[in-house]
Amino acid sequence: MNIIGISAFYHDSACCLIKDGALIAAAQEERFSRLKNDPGLPVKSFKHCLKEGKISINDVDRIAFYENPVKKLSRQLWCGYNYLDPELTKKMDPRRPEKEIRDKLGYEGKIEFVDHHLSHAASSFLFSGYESSAILTVDGVGEWATTTYATGEQNSIRIMEEVCFPDSLGLLYSAITNYLGFNVNSGEYKVMGLAPYGKPVYLDLLLKVIKPGTNGQFSLNMDYFDFTSGTRMFTEKLEALLGNKPRKKESELLAFHLDIAKSLQVLLQDVLLEKSKYLHSITGKENLCLAGGVALNCVANGYILRNGPFKRLFVPPAANDAGGAQGAAAVVYCQLSGKKISTSPLKTTYLGASFSDKEIEIVLKNTSLKGVSYQGRREELLNETAKRLADGKVIGWFQGRAEFGPRALGSRSILADPRNPEMRDRINQMVKKRESFRPFAPVIPEEKCAIYFELDHPSPFMLETCSVKPFHDLPAITHVDNSARVQTVNRRDNAMLADLLSAFEKITDCPILLNTSFNVRGEPIVNSPADALICFSVANLDALVIGDTLIDRNQFQIDELNKLINCFDSTWVPVRTDRGVYTFI
Structure with missing residues (x-):
């Protein structure tokens, strides 16, 4: 079938x-x-x-x-x-x-x-692999529902209660994202990353825009929101409430903006925790499954698990509409x-496109790139890659099948040394070409995670945050609040990356790498070899490991960019700007 x-x-x-x-x-x-x-x-x-x-x-x-x-x-x-x-x-x-x-x-x-x-x-x-679970779905809006409370048993799901449009936690978060000058449907993650720099001093004001309800219900005060005009998601009354005009895109971030972001994040976490407690009270389940775009807020996910009544939490890697x-x-x-899904529990997100070494070789031959092939010498390739990482190089990593979901999970990644205090700023400014406050995630072998992080279970999909343990100096992946969004790996699911971590540890005594998505700001994560080569050039990476070939930056001539665009049927395009119009249809 x-x-x-x-x-x-x-x-x-x-x-x-x-x-x-x-x-x-x-x-x-x-x-x-x-x-x-x-x-x-x-x-x-x-x-x-x-x-x-x-x-x-x-x-x-x-x-x-x-x-x-x-x-x-x-x-x-x-x-x-x-x-x-x-x-x-x-x-x-x-x-x-x-x-x-x-x-x-x-x-x-x-x-x-x-x-x-x-x-x-x-x-x-x-x-999820759970036989039975409570299920909380939170997003902007579907047909009418914005939040649903459900239970899952074996291969069936029963939705028990829902909150309907326009009352929506997802749209509330997006509206404040819009107010802060970020793009809706992508900038929410920036607001989450910005929040630790602020204080929740506007929490009491934001509580005026949402009204508590009985059971799983809540409502928004629609005097403050506009979800239908298609120009912006908030009204002048929200501006008056917060005491400032909305931030213009790309303008300076002030203490006010940091505090609004923090206040919004705390509001979201508190409401989600309250509603998860309600869901637990009516289901009595030990397991919780989260889904919907709001479930990509990994800070809130970790908060719910640590402070809520559920013992276990599962969030799919593509919790958004793609999922x-x-x-x-x-x-x-x-x-x-009448049967269950045989792939549960989900172990991998490597479900996208893949390219053989032969296909990669054909792409490379259509350029004058001088890479070194390590075909049949995998250990040597990993050792050379680990040496470059230990020397402070930033490396593009293109291996196997592409990930499914919005985050890099070790197949289309940019990798770097997490111990280097200058690495985060360098990658944000020169490589990713994005805001300096954006954090980066660590990737670590599953069995060593608890040594470095306050995390006692696998986290393969990078969907919850935790604290970095004391006495571990990892400035490139430690956020301002001492948190990290950890990805754990094992040899079963990604042997190549697991072995690279081992090779890096042999040189540095550190089994961790900084891992971020292989793209520049405004572009999707790379998919094809041609995409990888072009992004390698645009992002100013020091080296690229693509299949069994290693290409150093000094072997890559800048005029190769035009040759790549002309030679290949690549759909890569320059960075676009958003239209700034949001219509929720």
């Missing part, structure tokens, strides 16, 4: 394949199209899934779409969107998903529509087969 899952038409469009209960492939369309947060139908990701599954379109038994477009239309009409706008009318058409799936993918079989929050819940619970494709496919598979 082959089930294709699709999420599309808002942001983070993606496609996945579940084959006989196993998750075979999954990818966001942006990796192929090179358009950040690409909302379009994931045509290229669909082709990738068929290729990885070794099937044709005729072998697809069902396509599962991650939301119900008819239910969604009722909310859009309630919002009063301008239905005379032809472009907006096209986007709101509930027949659009089926029409594009038929026309652009050529699929003639049956399409199942799965409610948005059920898709999210399934993307977590059905891949809705995975959840929708899982729901349909379970309904049709």
Whole structure:
């Protein structure tokens, strides 16, 4: 049985394949199209899934779409969107998903529509490995729901209660993100990273914009918000409440902005903790599954686990809308087969595109790059890479299948020495070309994590934060509040990276590397060898390890950039600027 899952038409469009209960492939369309947060139908990701599954379109038994477009239309009409706008009318058409799936993918079989929050819940619970669990889904908005409380048993999910639009924790966080001058649907993570620099002195003011409710309910004071105009998400009353005009993009960050970010983060954490306690009280479960875009707030995740009643927590690596494709496919598979997903618990996110050494060699031969091939000499390649890292080099790392989800998990990464106090600023300013306050994550062997971090369980998906233990000087990956967003690895799931950590430890006595995504600001994480070579040049990296080849910066001529763009059918494009218009449809 082959089930294709699709999420599309808002942001983070993606496609996945579940084959006989196993998750075979999954990818966001942006990796192929090179358009950040690409909302379009994931045509290229669909082709990738068929290729990885070794099937044709005729072998697809069902396509599962991650939301119900008819239910969604009722909310859009309630919002009063301008239905005379032809472009907006096209986007709101509930027949659009089926029409594009038929026309652009050529699929003639049956399409199942799965409610948005059920898709999210399934993307977590059905891949958690738990027999039974409470499930909390929190995002901006699906059809109507913004927060849902559910239980999972075996291969079924029951939603017990929901909070509906416009009352939304996700939209509240996005509105303040917008107020702080960051982009909605991507800048929320910047606000999370900014928060530790501030103090929660505006918490009492922000509490005026949200009203507590009974059970799992809450409501927003809509005097402060505007979720329908498409220009900005807050009103002048919010400006008056906070006492300042909104920050302009790219302008200086003042103490006021830091304090607002901190106050917002504390508000989110406190509400989520309260609601998780409520969920525990009505379910009595020991396990908690989180899903939805808000579940990517790894600071809040760690806070809930440390301070809440649940013993165990699972968050899928693609907790955002991309993961809705995975959840929708899982729901349909379970309904049709009556069986559980055989891939649970989810062990890896390496579900994207891969390229053989031969394919990489062909790309390299189309340039005049002077890399050194270590084919058949893997240990030597890792030792040479570790030496460069120990010498303070910043290295691009391109190995195996691409990750599924918004974070680098060791396949398309930029790696560096975490002990170097200048490394974080260097990578932020010269390599990633992003804000200096942004933290970086450590990657460490699973068995050594507890030596360095206050974390007593594996964290393979980088979805919770913890404290760095005393007496470990790791300035490049330690945030201002002494926290770190840890990724643990083992040889079963990523032998190449695990062995590199071992090689680095032999030289430095440190089993940890700084790990950040292989991209520059505004661009998706690299996908193909051509993408990697171009980003290598643009990001001013010192070396690139691509397959079994190591390329040093001094072997890379700057005019290679133009040759790469001209020679390859690469979809890489220069950094784009956002339009600054947000319409939640």
